[in-house]
Amino acid sequence: MGVHGRPDINPYERDIDMTVPLTFLSRSLGDIPMRLTADDRFLLDSPAFLRLMRTVLNAEAHSELSATLAPFAVFGPEDLAETGVALTYDPASLAVVVVQVRPDQRAVEDLFAPPRDDLNDVNLAPAALSAYLNLNASQTYVWGADDQQRPTINIDGAVRFGRVVFEGDASLGEEFGLTDTTYRFARNYARFVYDQPEDYRRWFLGDLDPEVRGQQSFVQMGGIGVARQQRRFNTFRAAVLQGNRQLVLQRQATVRFFRNGSLYRELRLQPGRYDYSSLPLLAGSNDVRVEVQDITGAVQDLSYSQYLDPIDLDPGDYEYGAYLGATSRQLGRAPDYRGPLAFTGFFRKAFFGRPAIGIGVQASAKVQSLTGQTQFVLPNGARLLLDAGASRSNLAGAGYAAGIAYDQFFDRGGLADNFSLRADYVSPDFANLSNPEGFNLTALSVTGQYTRQFSQSLLATVSGSYLKGREETGDTYRIGATAFYRINERWTVRAGVDYAGFPREFAIGSGFSANIGLVFQPDYRRRAEARYESRDNLAELSYTQSGLNELNSVGFGGVLTHREDSVQAQGFASYAGNRFDASVSHAAFGPSLSSIDQLQATSVRVGTTIAFADGVVGMGRRINDSFALVYPHETLGDRSVVAGASLAQNNYLGKSGGLGAAVNNFLASYVTQSVQYDVENPPTGYDIGPGVVRVRPPYRSGYAVRVGTEAFISATGTLVRGGSPVSLAGGRTTLLDLRDGENPQPMPFFTNTVGRFAISSLLPGRRYLVETYGNNGTTERSFEFTVPADNDGLVDLGTVVAGVAR
Secondary structure, eight states: OOTTSSOOOOTTSSOEEEEEEEEETTEEEEEEEEEEOTTSOEEEEHHHHHHHGGGTBOHHHHHHHHHHHTTOSEEOGGGGTTTTEEEEEETTTTEEEEEEEOGGGBOOEETTOOOOOOGGGOOOOOOSEEEEEEEEEEEEEETTOSSOOOOEEEEEEEEEETTEEEEEEEEEEEEEOSSOEEEEEEEEEEEEEEEEGGGTEEEEEEEEOOOOOTTOOOOOEEEEEEEEOHHHHOTTSOOSOOOOOEEEESSOEEEEEEETTEEEEEEEEOSEEEEOTTOOOOBEEEEEEEEEEETTOOEEEEEEEEEEOTTTOOTTOEEEEEEEEEEOSSSSSSOOOOSOEEEEEEEEEOOSSSOOEEEEEEEESSEEEEEEEEEEEETTTEEEEEEEEEEEETTTEEEEEEEEEEEEEEEOSSOEEEEEEEEEEEOTTOOBTTBTTOOOSEEEEEEEEEEEEOSSSEEEEEEEEEEEESTTSOEEEEEEEEEEEEOSSSEEEEEEEEEEEOOGGGOTTOEEEEEEEEEEOSSSSEEEEEEEETTTTEEEEEEEEOOOSSTTEEEEEEEEEEOSSOEEEEEEEEEEOSSOEEEEEEEEEESSGGGGGGEEEEEEEEEEEEEEETTEEEEESOOSSEEEEEEEOGGGTTOOEEEOSOGGGTOOSEEOBTTBSEEEEEEOTTOOEEEEEEESSOOTTOOOOSSEEEEOOOTTOEEEEEEOOSOOEEEEEEEEETTEEOOSOEEEEEEOSOOTTOOOOOEEEEBOTTSEEEEEEEOTTOEEEEEEEOGGGOEEEEEEEEOOTTOSSEEEEEEEETTOOO
C-alpha cells in the first residue's frame, strides 16, 4: 500500500499519461488512454472506454453505462460503482483489466465465429481514378524448322473511375484456319462492371461470361447482366448452416460440444450469453449434444438434430444471376455475336429448417429450357440431391434431363470417410443454348467414389464410372483404387490399380493398369516426384521449385518422361524482376535417350505492367486484380522506397526508381489487408510514418501510397530541472507559429527514467512549445525550441533545462 491508502501503482509521485490495453477474460479489447495520478489513482478516457466495451455489453447495459459516464471526460473505477462493471489496473502487465460484468449485462458471444473482416481497420481510401495495363510477349522457336511461328502479344487491364470499372483482354497472334494461318488482333472481352458490395450485387455491360447452375449450359453473350452472390464480397462469411441457438450461463461452467457422438470442443466459459449457431456441421443430418457442467458440479445436457445444406448458401440467404444479350457463335477468341438474342438466369434460396431450392431458365427464339434443384437430408449425415431439366427446341423438339446424387459423410472421431454416387440421364432431344440441335452422344453417366481415412497417415479411395453412349459411340467404363501413405512430413507414397474399357475405335488404353509414385515435398515451394504407370509403360521424374511474387525471385524445374517408343525432356525457369517478369522453357523429343535431340523447341515469355493511380505512375509485374503504387515524398530526394511483406530480408515486392513508383501487385478485392513500405537508407531520424497502411480494395482498384511527409524531422534530448533529469514525465508538443489553414493537434511528449525524450513529425523551420503535466491535471510550460530549416531528419537538442527558452 502507498502513502495515499491505495496500492502503490505510481511510485514517481507525479501524474503520468500513457496508452495501455483494456482486457477482459484474457483477451484484449483495444488500447485506451490512461493517466496514473500522483495519489495512486488511474483515470480512463470515457469515449474510448465506451467504444471498446461495445463488444462486451449488450445494448441496454451499454446505454446505462453511457448515461453514467456522460458527465465525465475521464473517469476512475469508483465512478462505476453502481453500473455492475468493475476495473483494476495491473502494473505488471501495464493493462487495465475488466474484472467484473454481471451475466445479464453481457453481450452474446459467438463461440464458433469465423474470422471477421474489420472495416474499422481500414485507413486508406482507393484512388478516384486508377488503371493498369498488362503486356505479355511470347515466342516459340522450333530448332531446325524453316517456318517459325510469329510472336504472340497479350494485352489486358482495367480502368476504374469512381465505382465503375472497364476491363478488357485482347491478343495479337496467329490464328489457324482450315486452309491458312492469319496473324491478327482479336478482342477476347471488353465490358463495364459496377459493384454494389453493400447488396452483394454486380452489374455487367459488354462481353458476358454468364454463371450457370445445375443442368444449364454455358454460352458466351454480349449484352447486360447482373449477379448477386454474397461470397464474392464477403470472404469471411460463415460457410455453415446456422440455427440461432444461444446458451445462457448463470455460473462459471465447462461446456462440451459433441457432434454426431464425437467431442468437437471443450470450453471453460464465464457467466454470460453465448451463441453457438456457427458450430461447424457436416453435410447432411447432424446430432448435436451440448453438455454443461457448472462450478457446483451440476450437469445439464442439451440435445438436438440439425442438418447442413451444402448448396453453399447461409440460411435465409439467396443468390441469382440474369443475363440478356446476343449469343456468340464460337467459343474462345473474338466472340461473334451474330447468334440469336437469348436470356439465361437462375435463382437459389436457402431456408431455415428446410433444404435450399434452385431454378434456372434459358431461352431464345429457337430453344427454351427450365431446370431445377432440391434435396432431401437423410439421417446419419446423408443427402439425396435431385436435379432435372426440360427443354423445347425448334430443331430437336422436346427433351429432358435428370440427375440424382447420394452422398454421405462418416465422422469417426477425428477420422472421416466420404461416399458419393451420382447418375445423370440425358434424352436424345434435350437441348440448350449451347446445343440447340440436341446433339447428345451420351445417354447415361454414373460415377461413384468412396474414400476411407484409415489413420492420419493412410488414405484410400475407390472410384468408378460408366458412360453409356448412343448409336455407334459405344460404352466407356472404369474402376480403380488408389492409396496414399504419408511416411513423414516430407515423403508420401502413392499406389493404385484400375481397369478401363473404351469403345472399339478407342481401344488403346483399355485393360488393366497399375501405378506407383513417390513424392518428396520438403516445403510448399519444392516438390519432386517419381512415378510409373504400366498402361503406357510410362516412367516420369519431375522436380519443381516455384517462384514467389517477390523481387529477384527465381523458380525452376524439369520433367523427364519415358514411354515405350518416345522420350521427352523439358526444363523451365522463371524470374520476377522489379519492372517485369520472364520465363523460359526448352523441350526435347526423340525415340530414345540417345536421340532425344531430334526435335527441340524453346519458348520465351516477357511481361510487364504499367499502372496509374491519382497521378502516380509505376511499372511492375502483372496485376490480376488490385494494386498499390508506393512513391517517395519530395523531402526524400532521390532515395528509393520499397513495398513488400518482409523488408528486413529484402524480399520486397517492388522498388521505386526511374520508371516510377514501387508496385504492390498482389492485392485482392473486398479483403482487408496490409500494404507495407520502407525507405532505403533514409536520413537519420527521418520519420516515414507507421510503415504500413490497411486497405480494403474494391474490384480492380488502385492506391497511391506516399512515403514521407513535410513533417519528417525528429528531435531528441534530455530534460532536466534543478540539475536532475525529469524522469517519466508526460506532456504535449504544440506548434506555435501557425500558418493560414493549419490546425494541427498537439503531439504526445514523454521522457524515460533518465529524462531522455524523442519527438517526431516535426516541420522544418518551425517553432514548438513543450508542456508537461503536473498533479491534478495541471500543465506547465517546460521549454520552446525551433527546428532548423535545413535539417535532413534529426535534431539533437542536447540537455534542455525546464523553464528556459531556447
